[in-house]
Amino acid sequence: MTNSQQAAANLHHVHRDDVGARMGMWLFLFTEVLLFGGLFLAYSVYRYDYHEQFRLAAMDLNTGIGTLNTIILLTSSLTVALSIAAMQKNNKFLSMVMLFFTLALALFFMINKYFEWSGHIAEGLYPKSPELLNMKNGEIIFYGLYYVMTGLHGLHVLIGMVVLSFMLFFIAKGKITPENYVKLENAGLYWHLVDLIWIFLFPLFYLIH
Amino acid sequence: MANGTIAIAEKSFYEVSTNEHSGILSWLLTTDHKRIGIMYLVTIAFFFLVGATIGLLMRLELLTPGRTIMGAQTYNTLFTLHGVIMIFLFIIPGLPAIFGNFFLPIQIGARDVAFPRLNLLSYYIYVTGAILVLVSLFLPGGPIDTGWTFYIPYSVRTGTNVSLALFAAFILGLSSILTGINFVTTVHRLRAPGMSWFKMPLFVWATYATAWIQIIATPVVGITILLVVIERTFGVGIFDPALGGDPILYQHMFWIYSHPAVYIMILPAMGVVSEIITTFCRRTIFGYVPIAMSSLAIAFVGYLVWAHHMFVSGMSDTAAWIFSLLTFIVALPSGVKIFNWVATMYKGSIDPQVPFLWVMNFIFLFSIGGLSGLVLGSLATDVHLTDTYFVVAHFHYVMFGGTGTIFFGAMHYWFPKMFGKMYNKKFATISVITFFIGFNMLYFPKFIMGYMGMPRRYYDYLPKFAHLQEISTIGSWILVGTIFFITGYLLYALKKGPKASSNPWGGVTLEWHIPSPPPMENFKEIPTITHEPYDFSQLKEMEYDK
Ligand code: HEM
Ligand SMILES: [Cu+2]
Numbered sequence: 001m002t003n004s005q006q007a008a009a010n011l012h013h014v015h016r017d018d019v020g021a022r023m024g025m026w027l028f029l030f031t032e033v034l035l036f037g038g039l040f041l042a043y044s045v046y047r048y049d050y051h052e053q054f055r056l057a058a059m060d061l062n063t064g065i066g067t068l069n070t071i072i073l074l075t076s077s078l079t080v081a082l083s084i085a086a087m088q089k090n091n092k093f094l095s096m097v098m099l100f101f102t103l104a105l106a107l108f109f110m111i112n113k114y115f116e117w118s119g120h121i122a123e124g125l126y127p128k129s130p131e132l133l134n135m136k137n138g139e140i141i142f143y144g145l146y147y148v149m150t151g152l153h154g155l156h157v158l159i160g161m162v163v164l165s166f167m168l169f170f171i172a173k174g175k176i177t178p179e180n181y182v183k184l185e186n187a188g189l190y191w192h193l194v195d196l197i198w199i200f201l202f203p204l205f206y207l208i209h
Numbered sequence: 210m211a212n213g214t215i216a217i218a219e220k221s222f223y224e225v226s227t228n229e230h231s232g233i234l235s236w237l238l239t240t241d242h243k244r245i246g247i248m249y250l251v252t253i254a255f256f257f258l259v260g261a262t263i264g265l266l267m268r269l270e271l272l273t274p275g276r277t278i279m280g281a282q283t284y285n286t287l288f289t290l291h292g293v294i295m296i297f298l299f300i301i302p303g304l305p306a307i308f309g310n311f312f313l314p315i316q317i318g319a320r321d322v323a324f325p326r327l328n329l330l331s332y333y334i335y336v337t338g339a340i341l342v343l344v345s346l347f348l349p350g351g352p353i354d355t356g357w358t359f360y361i362p363y364s365v366r367t368g369t370n371v372s373l374a375l376f377a378a379f380i381l382g383l384s385s386i387l388t389g390i391n392f393v394t395t396v397h398r399l400r401a402p403g404m405s406w407f408k409m410p411l412f413v414w415a416t417y418a419t420a421w422i423q424i425i426a427t428p429v430v431g432i433t434i435l436l437v438v439i440e441r442t443f444g445v446g447i448f449d450p451a452l453g454g455d456p457i458l459y460q461h462m463f464w465i466y467s468h469p470a471v472y473i474m475i476l477p478a479m480g481v482v483s484e485i486i487t488t489f490c491r492r493t494i495f496g497y498v499p500i501a502m503s504s505l506a507i508a509f510v511g512y513l514v515w516a517h518h519m520f521v522s523g524m525s526d527t528a529a530w531i532f533s534l535l536t537f538i539v540a541l542p543s544g545v546k547i548f549n550w551v552a553t554m555y556k557g558s559i560d561p562q563v564p565f566l567w568v569m570n571f572i573f574l575f576s577i578g579g580l581s582g583l584v585l586g587s588l589a590t591d592v593h594l595t596d597t598y599f600v601v602a603h604f605h606y607v608m609f610g611g612t613g614t615i616f617f618g619a620m621h622y623w624f625p626k627m628f629g630k631m632y633n634k635k636f637a638t639i640s641v642i643t644f645f646i647g648f649n650m651l652y653f654p655k656f657i658m659g660y661m662g663m664p665r666r667y668y669d670y671l672p673k674f675a676h677l678q679e680i681s682t683i684g685s686w687i688l689v690g691t692i693f694f695i696t697g698y699l700l701y702a703l704k705k706g707p708k709a710s711s712n713p714w715g716g717v718t719l720e721w722h723i724p725s726p727p728p729m730e731n732f733k734e735i736p737t738i739t740h741e742p743y744d745f746s747q748l749k750e751m752e753y754d755k
């Protein structure tokens with residue numbers, strides 16, 4: 001074996017497969033959908049059991065904040081898509097700006113969420129609170145599901161923010177380039193999923209009365 | 210396949226590091242699928258031995274009626290731990306993580322899995338989960354005592370470390386999902402030129418079907434056990450009847466995963482059986498396409514039968530008989546496989562070497578397990594037998610007699626390839642026999658005791674069971690003794706065994722075309738596949754030990 005062959009054998013061969021990477025991401029998103037699917041299943045079972053009480057409990061939620069957050073997330077989905085498009089067109093700066101907007105919108109979403117939750121908690125509506133325990137079973141479950149489902153979604157927003165920050169860093173470092181941007185694309189896909197799940201949560205909790 | 214060319218000696222993956230480190234770090238940070246497979250092997254084998262030892266302790270307790278060596282609460286924690294370790298740490302990850310990692314890429318002619326670094330990450334996620342299980346033993350509150358099914362409401366009320374153990378199970382699930390994603394992508398993207406879907410070895414098909422179940426079923430149990438943790442921490446009431454929640458919903462959500470999970474356990478084993486049978490019959494498999502498709506069919510129908518675990522939990526009669534019927538239907542694809550294996554052996558020139566003997570063990574034990582499953586799947590008999598020793602016997606015959614024996618079968622089949630060493634075949638043959646004796650002595654009496662009304666998960670029993678319990682306990686000594694004996698001679702072979710050739714059994718799938726142990730990147734050149742997977746005409750041009 002010549003020296004260069006030896007060196008080649010020592011180094012693991014470089015393997016890049018964008019289609020494969022995208023496929024892996026889609027499969028992962030599929031598992032996320034199923035994770036939330038379990039919760040949607042529980043929701044539908046209890047909605048069926050406690051139809052009337054769910055209706056009453058839902059009236060107390062602040063549709064205004066919900067709508068605002070829906071708009072915020074939809075917009076952020078747009079900005080993340082624009083960031084990818086900008087990268088494809090070799091406009092690194094614009095891509096970073098758009099990512100930055102996405103992050104800012106995500107933060108805005110979380111702040112809204114914070115005020116919404118602390119509002120409910122101030123009213124005494126939180127798991128095991130005397131206020132809540134006085135209510136009917138269906139309402140207790142409604143609030144239980146509300147906290148669990150929006151909480152888990154909020155956690156996903158946070159994770160998304162961490163991921164997008166890394167992307168911003170990678171672009172700055174030149175690790176994401178117009179020739180190799182599948183990481184950014186996958187992060188974008190993840191963000192769309194977070195958005196999509198919210199689109200389902202929003203009517204279930206805020207709109208159906 | 211590479212038309213019979215046998216790669217000349219190259220440095221094996223033991224001698225070449227995938228990173229700049231040498232020594233232990235070259236292992237801990239490796240991205241090579243073979244090294245990761247071996248790391249899984251070491252870890253999983255360790256937990257298996259721990260689990261087996263706990264089983265032995267439980268059997269000791271049951272040697273005599275009344276208290277023998279431990280109290281009731283200790284017994285509760287032991288059977289929970291035994292179940293959790295055997296299910297989540299051994300049998301679910303076992304075959305895919307060890308042999309799937311090691312052989313799936315080789316069998317499709319790839320250099321590695323699609324995401325090598327993710328593969329390493331999955332390993333560490335698995336280790337983290339395992340460590341959390343161990344940590345939960347020693348924290349104040351005490352080890353979890355709910356049984357491995359974590360049924361509500363007890364799992365919410367008990368003061369033991371349920372939350373941590375459940376979180377550990379969640380993490381183990383994540384590892385399983387990531388492995389599944391990796392395998393599906395690998396099979397789609399990295400097959401060698403010419404390796405069409407129907408030229409893939411059947412172990413690859415089985416692992417592929419398993420990977421889909423891992424992806425589709427695991428998230429559901431993930432959210433279910435997370436809900437129990439949330440319930441314990443915050444008391445939101447989703448499963449708590451006092452707050453309007455429904456404990457039966459927990460059981461549904463749990464079994465929607467955990468029934469398909471039994472196919473995560475058994476499908477890869479069936480894949481290995483197909484490999485071993487063809488190799489030792491020197492004959493192409495009978496009904497390749499039906500076997501491949503039956504894996505997918507099992508994966509699919511397996512989703513529709515979960516509620517057979519809940520016949521006595523409270524269900525409408527209509528639901529009960531529908532689930533009973535579906536349960537019978539899922540036996541069909543398994544039957545297809547057994548039929549095809551037997552048909553392959555018919556007129557084959559059988560060479561009954563050690564791995565093949567393990568397969569015989571499998572067919573015998575798994576058939577008993579499967580048939581007793583039909584007894585449990587029938588409504589009327591299940592009502593009598595549910596939560597008795599009959600169930601314990603059934604699932605040990607299926608899981609241990611099925612997948613467990615194939616864990617040993619695969620170990621004996623691929624050991625020379627993985628380590629380049631051969632073990633003592635006489636010892637190995639003896640252990641197949643003592644395993645068979647110990648196994649049946651240990652578990653067959655449980656069918657009878659269950660039928661007579663001995664409930665499961667009890668540390669005490671009526672005097673009328675004493676004899677059968679004694680036989681069972683003596684069986685456990687033979688069985689666990691055999692397991693330690695096997696571990697012993699395999700470790701010895703690793704150190705002192707004679708060198709194995711590249712093809713000690715005369716197999717023809719791709720792994721037998723490369724040296725033992727395989728070189729770093731498996732193939733000098735990616736082969737072009739021209740043969741059917743089990744085309745033994747290649748053997749004429751290949752080197753093998755006749
Ligand atoms: C190595 C020898 C083994 C022995 C001696 C053994 C023994 C036992 C015993 C005595 C029980 C308690 C039965 C009861 O009272 O309900 C049990 C339960 C169980 N075993 Fe094993 N077992 C062994 C191997 C295995 C293997 C390989 C697996 C998995 C593939 C396994 C999975 C289980 C499960 C899931 C339970 C149920 C735990 C529960 O009730 O929560 N066992 N075993
Ligand atoms: Cu089942």
